[in-house]
Amino acid sequence: TKTLAQSVWTIGPMLHYNFGGEKRHFSFAIEAAYWNIKNVPYSIDGGIEFSKKRFRLYSEVQTGVGFAGVSLGPVFEFNKVEREAHLGFQATGWVNYFIGLDYRYRRIDKTNFHCVGTYAKLPFATKDMDSSDGNSNSDFDWD
Numbered sequence: 001t002k003t004l005a006q007s008v009w010t011i012g013p014m015l016h017y018n019f020g021g022e023k024r025h026f027s028f029a030i031e032a033a034y035w036n037i038k039n040v041p042y043s044i045d046g047g048i049e050f051s052k053k054r055f056r057l058y059s060e061v062q063t064g065v066g067f068a069g070v071s072l073g074p075v076f077e078f079n080k081v082e083r084e085a086h087l088g089f090q091a092t093g094w095v096n097y098f099i100g101l102d103y104r105y106r107r108i109d110k111t112n113f114h115c116v117g118t119y120a121k122l123p124f125a126t127k128d129m130d131s132s133d134g135n136s137n138s139d140f141d142w143d
Contacts, residue, residue, distance in 0.1 A: 006038040008123050016104065016117035018051070027051035031119070033062070041065065045073075053081045058090060068095050077108050098123060 014029040033045035042063050049056040055078045062071030075088045088108030094100050099120045106113040 006036065008035045008037060008125050009033070010035065010098070010121040010123045012098075012119055012121040014047070014049075014102075014117055014119040016049075016115040018113055018115045020113040021111040025051050025053075027054070027056075027115070029056075031121075033121075043071075045071065054079055060090070060092065062092075064094070067097060069093070075106060075108060096121075 009032065011030070011032040014031055016027045016029070018025050018027055027049050028051070029047045029049035031045055031047035033043050035041060035043040040063065042061070044059065044061055046059045047057070049058065056075055058073060058075040060071035060073030062069055064070065071092045071094075073090060075090050077086045077088060078084075079086070086109040088106060090104055090106040092102055092104040094102035096102075096119075100118065102117050102119065104113075104115040104117065106115065
C-alpha cells in the first residue's frame with residue numbers, strides 16, 4: 001500500500017565486530033541511505049567506516065521489506081599502517097526496523113572478512129512534506 005512519503009532517507013551509526021584476515025577488531029561507521037518505497041523497495045547507501053588500522057568508504061544497492069533485507073556493493077579500503085589502498089566488495093544481510101542487527105561479508109585484497117554488528121537509523125521523509133513556504137499540501141494521493 002502507498003503511504004504519504006514514497007521516499008525516505010536514513011542516517012545513523014554502526015558498530016561492527018570484524019573477524020577473518022588478521023586480528024579481530026571493532027569498527028565504527030556512519031551510514032546514510034535513500035529508500036524508494038513506492039513499489040518494490042530499493043535503496044542505495046553510502047558509508048564511511050573507521051577502525052584502528054583501516055579507513056573504508058563503501059556504497060551498496062539494497063532491497064528489503066522493512067524488517068529484513070540484503071545489499072551488495074564496492075568497498076575502498078585504506079590501510080593506515082601499511083599505507084596501501086585496496087578495492088573489494090561486500091554483501092550485507094540485516095534484520096531491523098530502525099535499530100537492528102546485520103551480518104556483513106567483505107572480500108578485500110584476497111582476504112575474507114566477516115562482520116557482525118548493530119546500528120540505529122534515523123528516518124526522515126523528503127517527499128509530500130510541508131513546502132518550503134510553510135504551507136502544507138493537503139492533496140495527498142491515497143490510491
